[in-house]
Structure formats: structure tokens, C-alpha cells
Amino acid sequence: MNKRYDIGVNEVEFFLDSANLEEITQAWNMGVIAGLTTNPTLVAKEGKDFHTLLHTITGIVDGPISAEVIALDHEGMLGEARVLAGINPNIVVKIPMTEAGLRTVKVLAEEGIKTNVTLVFTPVQALLAARAGAAYVSPFLGRLDDIGENGLKVVEEICDIFVVHDIETKVIAASIRNPYHVLEAAKLGSHYATIPFSVLRQLFKHPLTEAGIQRFLDDWKKLEA
Numbered sequence: 749m750n751k752r753y754d755i756g757v758n759e760v761e762f763f764l765d766s767a768n769l770e771e772i773t774q775a776w777n778m779g780v781i782a783g784l785t786t787n788p789t790l791v792a793k794e795g796k797d798f799h800t801l802l803h804t805i806t807g808i809v810d811g812p813i814s815a816e817v818i819a820l821d822h823e824g825m826l827g828e829a830r831v832l833a834g835i836n837p838n839i840v841v842k843i844p845m846t847e848a849g850l851r852t853v854k855v856l857a858e859e860g861i862k863t864n865v866t867l868v869f870t871p872v873q874a875l876l877a878a879r880a881g882a883a884y885v886s887p888f889l890g891r892l893d894d895i896g897e898n899g900l901k902v903v904e905e906i907c908d909i910f911v912v913h914d915i916e917t918k919v920i921a922a923s924i925r926n927p928y929h930v931l932e933a934a935k936l937g938s939h940y941a942t943i944p945f946s947v948l949r950q951l952f953k954h955p956l957t958e959a960g961i962q963r964f965l966d967d968w969k970k971l972e973a
């Protein structure tokens with residue numbers, strides 16, 4: 749899965765996938781994330797009022813912050829999306845990949861509200877979302893792997909289609925489960941990978957880095973002795 753090295757059109761960036769304020773603050777201060785994604789499950793875990801939480805997050809993260817609608821009907825999604833977008837210009841409204849969802853994406857795009865179409869599992873779904881006017885599409889690669897399919901292959905196909913057809917919609921490799929997913933998503937040309945905090949921390953670590961630091965410190969102590 750290395751074939752996209754030559755294209756060089758995308759510069760992968762990372763989002764944190766979390767609604768936890770401690771994780772968000774820590775990740776933002778690490779200097780390696782460009783934005784944030786949340787979902788109803790992540791928000792529910794925090795047990796806080798959604799809009800208040802979003803207000804707080806916008807004071808920490810200076811980049812795109814995806815916040816999801818709960819309604820499933822067009823009018824309901826539209827109403828929620830407008831309220832969410834009104835909280836802060838950085839809010840990107842997450843809309844589920846349904847017929848009503850795409851209809852909503854179209855209207856929101858006309859209003860200048862950015863959307864992230866979520867729960868994408870096939871390249872054709874991603875293509876439809878892009879055509880409806882989504883700013884981002886989120887293929888859930890980990891959940892595809894969970895059912896014995898190849899999530900990275902789907903990310904690869906979406907990236908290929910978007911390049912071939914010169915589509916501006918950005919691809920967010922989502923449902924990332926491990927550092928290998930991050931590496932491969934980057935190699936395939938995904939614009940973003942949205943990463944849980946536990947995986948983000950794994951990315952820093954290597955046994956040789958830790959052993960190297962220890963050896964430097966031990967040698968330095970010899971100088972001081």
C-alpha cells in the first residue's frame with residue numbers, strides 16, 4: 749500500500765478523536781494536532797451539556813472541531829447544524845451518511861456551513877458525500893476491520909477517486925485503532941487521521957528512544973562524577 753508516494757498532493761494532519769477536556773488540552777499542547785472530532789458516544793461519556801462542552805473546547809482548540817447532529821430527519825439535522833455552527837466558526841457539523849443527511853449537507857454547503865459526513869464505509873458513499881458538498885468525509889476504517897473487511901483499502905480507494913476527479917473534499921481516516929492505521933493512512937494520501945488519545949500517545953514511543961535517553965543520561969552522570 750505504498751503507491752501514492754509520488755503524488756505528493758496531500759499533507760497529512762492529525763485530529764484528536766475525543767470529547768475529554770484533559771485529553772484535548774494535553775493533545776493540543778503537544779503541538780501535533782490540527783483539530784478535533786467528537787461523536788455522540790464520546791460526548792455522552794463526559795456526562796456534560798453538549799453545547800457548554802463545545803464552547804469550552806473552542807477555547808482550547810484553534811482548528812476544525814467536528815460536532816455531530818443527533819436528529820435523523822432533514823429539518824431536525826438542519827436546525828441542530830445551524831445552532832452548532834453558530835457556536836464558533838471552527839465548528840464543522842458532522843452529518844450521518846444517509847439520504848436525509850446528504851440533503852442537509854447540500855443546504856448547509858449553500859449556507860457556507862462546513863460538514864463532515866460520518867459513518868462512511870464505501871468509496872461510493874464518500875463520492876456521494878463529496879458531490880453533496882461535504883467539506884470532509886470520514887471513512888471508519890477500524891469498524892470495517894472489526895467485521896473482517898479491509899478499512900485501509902477503502903481509505904485508499906476514496907483517496908484515489910478524489911485525486912482522479914480532482915475533488916476538494918478532505919478525507920479523514922477515522923476509527924483509527926493503532927499506530928499502523930495512522931502510518932498507512934498517511935502513506936495512502938489521506939488528508940487527515942483522527943486519532944484517539946491512547947493511540948496518539950503510542951505514536952511518540954519507541955523502546956530505542958527511551959533506551960537512548962537513558963544511555964545519554966547515564967553517560968552525562970559519568971562526566972559529573
Ligand code: E4P
Binds near residue numbers: 891922
Ligand atoms: C470519527 O470521527 C469517529 O468519532 C471515530 O473515529 C469513531 O471511532 P470508533 O470506531 O473507535 O468509535
